Amino acid sequence: MSEVLEGVQVVDQVATGGEVELDGLSKKYGTVQAVREVSLSIRRGEFLAILGPSGAGKTTLLNMLTGFEKPTSGAIRIDGRDVARLAPHKRGIGVVFQHYALFKHMTVAQNVAFPLRMRRMSPREQRSHIQHALELVKLEDFATRFPDQLSGGQQQRVALARAIVFRPPLLLMDEPLGALDKRLREHMRVEIKRLQRNLGATVIYVTHDQGEALTMADRVAVMNDGAVEQLGTPDDLYERPASAFVADFVGETNFFQGRTVLDADGRVRVVLDGDRTGHRRDVDNAESLKADCGVEVGVRPEQVSLLPVEGTDGPDVVGKVCEVLYEGATALHVVETAIGNVNARLSLKNLRETRWAVGDQVAVHWDAHAARGYHVADRNSSPSS
Known part of the structure; x- marks a missing residue:
């Protein structure tokens, strides 16, 4: 039976x-x-x-x-x-x-x-x-x-x-x-x-x-x-999300628009839209990207650091804190920048000496290994195409 x-x-x-x-x-x-x-x-x-x-x-x-x-x-x-x-x-x-x-x-x-x-x-x-x-x-x-x-x-x-x-x-x-x-x-x-x-x-x-x-x-x-x-x-x-869809669906991700360029050393790097310095940034999966293409760069909020503006150089982008949302052990900081709003999830344990408040000017930083690039066309196309 x-x-x-x-x-x-x-x-x-x-x-x-x-x-x-x-x-x-x-x-x-x-x-x-x-x-x-x-x-x-x-x-x-x-x-x-x-x-x-x-x-x-x-x-x-x-x-x-x-x-x-x-x-x-x-x-x-x-x-x-x-x-x-x-x-x-x-x-x-x-x-x-x-x-x-x-x-x-x-x-x-x-x-x-x-x-x-x-x-x-x-x-x-x-x-x-x-x-x-x-x-x-x-x-x-x-x-x-x-x-x-x-x-x-x-x-x-x-x-x-x-x-x-x-x-x-x-x-x-x-x-x-x-x-x-x-x-x-x-x-x-x-x-x-x-x-x-x-x-x-x-x-x-x-x-x-x-x-x-x-x-x-x-x-x-x-x-x-x-x-x-x-x-x-x-x-x-x-x-290591393989696509912008996965990065967006699994967890939270900041996305920044940009374009790939080919450096003299043969490595593909990214210039972000709105970054007036034109800094060429490394991304962790550069080997999978083509040169001279529109891309989205994804960075997890917990991989973003906020630093004092004084002494800022390199790829760090200066912005203004516009929101601070208390989450218990962490606080989500929303920063207005020229490349768009950036979400930074910071540990309150590590902010005992410096606590950022709404209106503060900060430098937004992330390491190259924390950033991944995705071709814009890949997000807009279906898996069957």
Whole structure:
């Protein structure tokens, strides 16, 4: 016997593996290309986050993995077996979606027990698994309640408990923490990751929340317009974004317009628009840039320093502090300059002697390794072009 729930899929046999291979996977709805030739290899026991804005193709990609959508082209292999044309219940995976999809006539414990009963687990084993799953989602005192006696966040936690209770080797999750409050969401990030490591399960986790992706995932695939724009570890994406889109979507970034020039030493450098000194600046990824092209230079706010104007030379730009926003351990300083407004996130611990105030004249500085350049045409073109 096998059954498919609206929010969680359960099968008689748990898949023995957890390696996933997507090869040229595409999905087209009429003339709309929702997913564009996505190729990914997800290792056994890996936690992969698929990150992107609404409409990027994340959920469509996940639905093809579950079997709820058929690909237009491409292959999906789980442990070497092509499952792209298999029905959902034959894929041996666990799934939790945004929607709760709970049985209204069953208690919390009965909902969570459902996948275990489908696997004919003994009542004694069921009780142990149910108790542990409910403790993970902080619902151990709600076992006898019915779904309509729970808040939306509590219902989503029941759905999550039901998905993890049978410890599947491959778990697909689509925005599972979206209905939870901030504190519980942060707790569940840790618990889901800890459980995944303990069980050795492979997790593919769809989210638009960069915090979830960066804190939970071993690797992150950033999607834009149906394609994977960058695949890498969280620190790769944050410190070395491959495109202006990734730099803008993952974290905060200052962008400055400019143009590349070729120096006599053969190195490409950048002159920023509005910089009346015409200073030629180094960027960390100069080898990937072409000369005489329009570019955007991206710099993270925490990589920006504010210095006294006296003695300023080199590439530093002078400006005026127009906003100071207290953030606790840091303060965001907004500085008006000739190259545009610059956001600088400064540690208050390091500002004990010098605290900048609105109206102060400052020199804006960043190191060359903190700046990355992106061709303007690349941001304006789609992945398919």
